[in-house]
Amino acid sequence: MNPILGGDYPDPTIMREGSHYYMTHSSFDYLPGLVVWHSTDLVHWEPISSALKTYLGSVWAPDISKYNGKYYIYFTVSLANTNGKKSNFVVTADSPYGPWSDPIDLHTPDIDPCHAATDDGKRWLYFSDGKRIRLTDDGLAVVGQEKEKIYNGWQFPGDWVVEGFALEGPKIKKIGKYYYYLNAEGGTAGPPTAHMVVMARSKSLDGPWENSPYNPIIRAYRNSDHWWNKGHGSLIDTPDGRWYCVYHAYENGYTNLGRQTLLEPLEMTDDGWFKPVITDLEGKSADPVGKIEAPIRPMAPVSTKEQVLNEFRIGKEWRFYKNYEPERISISNGTLTLQAKGDMPGSSTPMLFVAGAQAYELECEIQLNDDKAAAGIVLYYDSVFYMGTGISKAKRLRYRKGIEKGGAQHPEGVDRSHVWLRLRNDHNIITGEVSYDGVTWKRETWAMDIAGYNHNTLYQFQSVLPGLFCCGEGSATFRNFKYTVLP
Structure with missing residues (x-):
């Protein structure tokens, strides 16, 4: 069953409304961003809308919720062209299918917002490092700028191998008389054992917060585990009362796929805490790699990525890097015409999608419409940092580490503007x-290893995304x- 969303779907935030689940993730530098997913069984997901079409900067750690009949997504932005300055924004909609409002700047820094409200209607945003700030009644502005620290986290053993303390990614859910407060600790990447999910609870959003005796409820304990850096968890239940944690993790050996979305069953103890169902012999949380029964029988078939990618659905499967440029594309009956931009794939704002498979093959028929255009397939x-293969009228092209490395000449007597290309990713x-x-x-004479294209090497919390580019002119x-x- 796991991952429930394969590939780069980090920082999941999820909500349930009746028998329907809605989820979104960090979209970082890709647009349209904040893609909203729908499911009726927690396992099979369809993209239904995208809540952000304007490039503000790198989008982190959203929180989706419904309050007084309206849907809200709060999110952090590392603002473009500000040398790392951050702010938090909100978008709203009357339906998770959209349309979503333009983003509203809350003009408050810190990261990883989480919306929570008291029974009498006081609304708050919780942030990393155990901080919070009051929201106005409509949820569209903060009250003042002073943040209150209300939680210090759970102190893990000093000999654990982690990236740092890094109290972050808060998620709050009220169940019965308690507010359950989940946070991530240990650092988002770094060593495989770093990230973890910890829990606290209180009868009041003001605290005091009591740490769980079962902490951490989710963690990778060994470098040999299949899933690394497990963290950023949210509680979610089914209509019949079963509980799960939705969180992200890297796959051992495939960190360049990004942080993938996983689902793990939890059980409630007699004293009202949650603990993992899947444990090792020591009772510690273990890898959810076996077959887990789907929480609910699927209500309808869900299209696979293989079936819909050739429809070029922008804002669902397909996205742009840093700029949403619908004016550059024309789509008709499975045919895409892409206007050229820049002089290399890196500056071309390529069209990309998330690939969750460890091994895959890309194939496309490409027609150059102008003598000065170049086009092809890219892993970005x-x-x-990217690599790819393409064509110009003059020759076949090869890119490695963002540099054109030369390529073979077209053979005599062929149409040099009309070529079929394949790019195979065989386990990196x-x-x-x-x-x-x-x-x-004809097999090309070159090959490349892209295992190092990951955050621990290159930073930026990106992943390798396949896609199509057109640069030059035309x-x-x-x-x-x-x-x-x-396979």
Whole structure:
């Protein structure tokens, strides 16, 4: 069952309304951002809307909730062109399907907002480091600028191998007479055993907060675990009363896929705490790698990524890096025409999607519409670190570490503007193929290892996303795009 969303879906935030679940994640530098997902069984998910279409900067750690009939997503932005300055924003909608409002700047720093409200209607935003600030009654502004520290976290043993203390990612849920307060500790990346989910509870949002005797309720204890850096958890229940924790984690050996969204069952103890169901012989939380029964029988079939990627649905599967530029694209019957931008894939604002598979193959038919255009397939970490294969009228192109590394000449007697390309990611080893008729394929002579394209090496909390680019001048047309998961 796990991951329930494979690939780079970090910092999950989830809510339930009746038999319907809604979830969103950090979208960082990609637009449209804050994609909202819907499920009826907690396992099969469909994208239904995107709440952000304006580039503000890098978008972190959102929180989705419904209050007084309106949906809210609060989120942190590391503001563009400010040398790391941060603020928090909110968007609202009458339906999780949108449309969502323009973002409203709350003009308050700190990271990882979480909305919580008392029974008498006092609204708060909780942040990392155990801080909070009052919200106005409509939730669209903060009251003053002074934050109150109300929680110091749970102190883990001093010999644990972690990145730091890093109290962050708060999530609050009221169950019965208690508010349950989840936080992440230990650092988001770094050593595999760093990140963890801890819990506290109180009968009042003002505290005092009592730490759980079962802390941490989620953690990787060994470097050999299948899932690393487990953290940023949220409590969620089913209509029949079963409880789960939704959180993110890196996959051992595939950190360049990003932090993936996982689901783990919890049980409530007789004294009202939550503890993991899946444990090792010492009673510690263990990897949820086996088959876990789906919480609810799926109500309807859900389209797979392989089935819908060739529809080029912008804001659902497909996205842009840093700029949302719908004017550059034309889509008709599975054919995409993309206007050129920049002189390299890194400056071209490529169209990208999240791939959760450990191994996959990309294939596309590409037609250059202008003599000065270049186009192809890219595996993109950011505008500096990427690799890919493409064509210009002059030759076949190869990119490595964001640098054009030269490429082979087109053979004589072929249409140099009409080429089929394949890019194969075989467990981080990349190879390419080319065809001039879509039938006969020739293996390229180069190969590359992209295992190092991850946050612990390159920072920025990005991941490797496959996609399509067009740079130079003019445009290119892409047809018959295929994404095939490999064993």
